[in-house]
Amino acid sequence: MSDYMIYQKAKAEIEERRKNALLEADGRNEIARSESEEIRRIDDELTKTGMLIFKTAVEGGDIAPVRERNKALQARRRELLVSLGYPEDYTEVKYSCKECSDTGVVGTRYCNCLKEIMIRERIAASAMGRLIEVQSFDNFDLSHYSYDPKVAEKMKMILAMAKGYVRDFATKKGNLLLIGPTGTGKTHISTAIARELIHQGYNVIYDSTQNIISDFESDRFRSGYGREESKSEKYLDCPLLIIDDLGTEFSNQFTLATIYNLLNTRQNKGLATVISTNLSPDELARKYEDRIYSRIIGSGTKILPFEGKDKRVTK
Ligand SMILES: [Zn+2]
Known part of the structure; x- marks a missing residue:
């Protein structure tokens, strides 16, 4: 929207x-x-x-x-x-x-009352509408990692870095890469980032890589008639885009070109992007050509390496 x-x-x-x-x-x-x-x-x-x-x-x-x-x-x-x-x-x-x-x-x-409704609508319109209700920095449970003090220490650092990212967002607006196995808390942390920044009044868009690509695809094939709203425009100009699960999308010429165009455009405009992926750096390098890889993991990006057992299995 x-x-x-x-x-x-x-x-x-x-x-x-x-x-x-x-x-x-x-x-x-x-x-x-x-x-x-x-x-x-x-x-x-x-x-x-x-x-x-x-x-x-x-x-x-x-x-x-x-x-x-x-x-x-x-x-x-x-x-x-x-x-x-x-x-x-x-x-x-x-x-x-x-x-x-x-x-x-x-x-x-x-008036503030109007702004509040706009914030609420923005959350509701985003894919994380439901998640954002339940996942915040406050309920990110570090005790889940207590089985290994080293992992617990690293996750504590990640939490602090994510909070720092939100705190400095107004001035720095860098990129984040949340990397690590499934079920280690990447979605929770990225939702919490979105939640905080939406409440600060930023237009944050959060969606899976697959959904984002589908929107570009439907724009590509839509007719030139009428006044249909572009579905993909928002990904190119929102102040923060959170791309969930990079690497799970079906890969072809079009998806690769779309991902490159998306990351490149946002970088050129100085807009922040948060990416989460289950792929390791090696797997990313194999799946994506250099020009994409360097925009995923390049110099303007802070990397948060998630560790630990899959929460959903151990619970
Ligand atoms: Zn009012």
């Missing part, structure tokens, strides 16, 4: 909140008016004094007396609500967000 679509969705949700807040206040006003004749009379008069204030102001008259009368009516109205057993602000509009009155905007900025 594009940033614009995410914004549209968030905006629609805020508008819905505002509409509901206004509707509910209308409903409470109807209840109050149905229960008190004096409130009905006050409301009629308030409407008139509102217009009178406007008219007097336009004609350059003194609006102070009408203002006073207006205030007194509102105070009386609050008293009446309390005497009916309601809170004194019962009929006021209760917006979900007091900062922006459910408009999504404060001055010229997006």
Whole structure:
């Protein structure tokens, strides 16, 4: 989903909140008016004094007396609500967000409530939607590696490096390669990285190599008609792309060219890429030509070597 679509969705949700807040206040006003004749009379008069204030102001008259009368009516109205057993602000509009009155905007900025929805939508739209709920740095369990103190020490280092990557992301934006056997925690760590950076407001995209290639493939074959959204564009311009399970994709000329183009474009744009793979450096070298290999494992890349037994087997 594009940033614009995410914004549209968030905006629609805020508008819905505002509409509901206004509707509910209308409903409470109807209840109050149905229960008190004096409130009905006050409301009629308030409407008139509102217009009178406007008219007097336009004609350059003194609006102070009408203002006073207006205030007194509102105070009386609050008293009446309390005497009916309601809170004194019962009929006021209760917006979900007091900062922006459910408009999504404060001055010229997006309100935090709108930003929060956008973050949520971004997570939901990403392949890791579910994983991100359950996998974080906090619940990465180092005790799983306690059977071997050396492995435990290395995994502790990896965890610290991953946290450091997130901490320095705004200034460094380097690449990471998570390398090691299946079931040693690579997915957990890469999901945790995504989770943290999404919460910092970055548009993070996370998907398997196979799905990413499929999106490039479908763009390649789609018709030139209509206004279909490009599926692959996002991989070329998101600030962080996490490519899961590199090496498991079916390999042919097209997939190799796609992977090269993807990594090369991102490198040229200075965009960060995190790759996880079960292949060893030797296997990577055999599977990919030099120009790809050097972009997977090259100088701008920090390597996190995962170790240990397969969690899913030992559990
Ligand atoms: Zn707000």
